[in-house]
Amino acid sequence: MIKLAVLVSGRGTNLAAILEAAREGRLGVRPVLVLSDRPDARALSVAQTYGVRTAARDVAGPGGRRAFFAWAERELVESGAELIALAGFMRLLPAGMVQRFRWRILNIHPSLLPAFPGLDAPRQAVEHGVRISGCTVHFVDEGMDTGPIVLQAAVPVLPDDTPGTLAARIRKEEHRLYPEAIRLFAAGRLRIEGRRVRILPGQKDI
Amino acid sequence: MIKLAVLVSGRGTNLAAILEAAREGRLGVRPVLVLSDRPDARALSVAQTYGVRTAARDVAGPGGRRAFFAWAERELVESGAELIALAGFMRLLPAGMVQRFRWRILNIHPSLLPAFPGLDAPRQAVEHGVRISGCTVHFVDEGMDTGPIVLQAAVPVLPDDTPGTLAARIRKEEHRLYPEAIRLFAAGRLRIEGRRVRILPGQKDI
Numbered sequence: 001m002i003k004l005a006v007l008v009s010g011r012g013t014n015l016a017a018i019l020e021a022a023r024e025g026r027l028g029v030r031p032v033l034v035l036s037d038r039p040d041a042r043a044l045s046v047a048q049t050y051g052v053r054t055a056a057r058d059v060a061g062p063g064g065r066r067a068f069f070a071w072a073e074r075e076l077v078e079s080g081a082e083l084i085a086l087a088g089f090m091r092l093l094p095a096g097m098v099q100r101f102r103w104r105i106l107n108i109h110p111s112l113l114p115a116f117p118g119l120d121a122p123r124q125a126v127e128h129g130v131r132i133s134g135c136t137v138h139f140v141d142e143g144m145d146t147g148p149i150v151l152q153a154a155v156p157v158l159p160d161d162t163p164g165t166l167a168a169r170i171r172k173e174e175h176r177l178y179p180e181a182i183r184l185f186a187a188g189r190l191r192i193e194g195r196r197v198r199i200l201p202g203q204k205d206i
Numbered sequence: 207m208i209k210l211a212v213l214v215s216g217r218g219t220n221l222a223a224i225l226e227a228a229r230e231g232r233l234g235v236r237p238v239l240v241l242s243d244r245p246d247a248r249a250l251s252v253a254q255t256y257g258v259r260t261a262a263r264d265v266a267g268p269g270g271r272r273a274f275f276a277w278a279e280r281e282l283v284e285s286g287a288e289l290i291a292l293a294g295f296m297r298l299l300p301a302g303m304v305q306r307f308r309w310r311i312l313n314i315h316p317s318l319l320p321a322f323p324g325l326d327a328p329r330q331a332v333e334h335g336v337r338i339s340g341c342t343v344h345f346v347d348e349g350m351d352t353g354p355i356v357l358q359a360a361v362p363v364l365p366d367d368t369p370g371t372l373a374a375r376i377r378k379e380e381h382r383l384y385p386e387a388i389r390l391f392a393a394g395r396l397r398i399e400g401r402r403v404r405i406l407p408g409q410k411d412i
Contacts, residue, residue, distance in 0.1 A: 196333075
């Protein structure tokens with residue numbers, strides 16, 4: 001079992017999928033901390049439901065972004081987290097934090113990267129007129145949604161989709177894909193080679 | 207039946223898929239011209255097999271690119287082509303030609319645009335480490351692979367893929383997708399709305 005911390009800002013639907021899978025013993029991780037940059041994030045009550053320790057600090061409070069991330073980094077180090085999963089966490093991490101936890105931070109993004117990085121990816125996809133979109137779990141590097149890709153899943157974009165209906169269809173895939181990526185990481189099966197991620201065979205696969 | 211011209215540079219595998227489907231009467235088009243910027247393109251003999259008129263001129267010959275496209279534009283106008291399909295044609299069209307045949311030029315590209323525009327898209331996809339790629343049929347505008355998207359198809363990128371094995375998997379989808387897009391165009395079922403393409407219902411769909 002490796003120790004998992006999850007960073008959140010919002011509703012916590014990916015968090016719930018991860019914590020549920022972890023509770024069922026499917027991931028090989030023990031969630032030790034859920035950390036939020038918004039004290040009113042609904043994800044915090046999801047964490048409490050699963051009995052996971054929470055920590056929250058308003059990034060808009062005294063000291064701003066800099067103080068928030070200094071605090072967050074201390075919390076993460078003290079938690080002993082070996083893997084950090086960003087789950088709807090809406091801020092770019094400082095380069096120092098990325099370097100400190102190099103290749104131990106995962107993110108999920110609602111597009112088939114490298115298409116549509118950044119904010120509001122389902123809206124970008126609908127406005128661009130693509131027929132296929134999806135989601136991507138990737139390691140976090142210093143860029144915006146640019147790190148090595150672990151897993152992707154595709155979904156169709158339907159003629160009458162709004163950003164909201166497309167986002168909902170993508171989210172369903174996210175809830176399956178993110179726990180799977182965490183499971184692979186925890187099993188030591190992800191090897192980064194340049195900007196590609198090799199998935200090593202599992203015991204059942206040999 | 208609308209008149210179709212196809213621009214080629216290479217082997218003509220997409221051309222063959224289009225001409226075969228047209229011969230079977232599935233597309234609602236009559237191929238009137240296959241035009242190449244390389245007199246030795248194998249696609250020219252594919253066209254001859256199907257009894258379609260060919261025209262070729264070396265873009266590296268006297269007058270270069272400018273003379274080539276002036277000649278090509280004359281040929282296209284004289285052919286009466288109502289739709290122009292780029293099938294492995296390796297050059298960006300001059301803006302004047304795009305404007306003259308506005309929204310009557312289609313291209314197929316071996317990636318899920320907007321990811322990996324430009325040359326050697328399967329290699330770009332493999333080197334970027336994506337798990338899913340595919341192909342895109344789009345209208346041609348003045349940019350490089352930037353025009354409104356008609357159809358897309360996804361394929362998996364497998365762990366041991368080379369650019370060649372991925373390109374072959376994508377090409378299989380291209381041979382299905384491109385005739386389908388041409389069929390929709392010929393049936394008057396594609397309506398461009400901003401940068402999105404709406405596919406109008408067909409008689410069978412109503």
